[in-house]
Amino acid sequence: MKKETRFMLGILLGVAGVFPALAQTSPVSSYQPAPLTRADVEADLVAWRAAGFKPPINYEHYPANAQQAGRIVAEQRAKPLGQ
Numbered sequence: 001m002k003k004e005t006r007f008m009l010g011i012l013l014g015v016a017g018v019f020p021a022l023a024q025t026s027p028v029s030s031y032q033p034a035p036l037t038r039a040d041v042e043a044d045l046v047a048w049r050a051a052g053f054k055p056p057i058n059y060e061h062y063p064a065n066a067q068q069a070g071r072i073v074a075e076q077r078a079k080p081l082g083q
Contacts, residue, residue, distance in 0.1 A: 044073075047073045047076070048069045048070070048073055051068075051069040051070075051072035051073050051076075052065065052068065052069050052072065053065055053066055053068075053069035053070075
C-alpha cells in the first residue's frame, strides 16, 4: 500500500509540474516594427524642435518642455492628413 501511495503521489507531482509549463506558453507575435532610419530620427527631431523643444538652451525647463513638445507632436501625428 505504501508503494502505491508513493507512486500515485509521484504521478500527481509530475502532472502538476507539467500543466503550469503548458499554461504559460503564449503565441509568438509576428509583428516587429521596422528599425528607424537616420532620416526618420532627423524628421522626428525637426518635429520636436518645431513644437518648441530646444535641448541645448532650455535645460532648466527640461522635463516640462520635453513633455509639452511630445504632446504637440503626438497631436499633430494623430490628426488626419486632410486637416
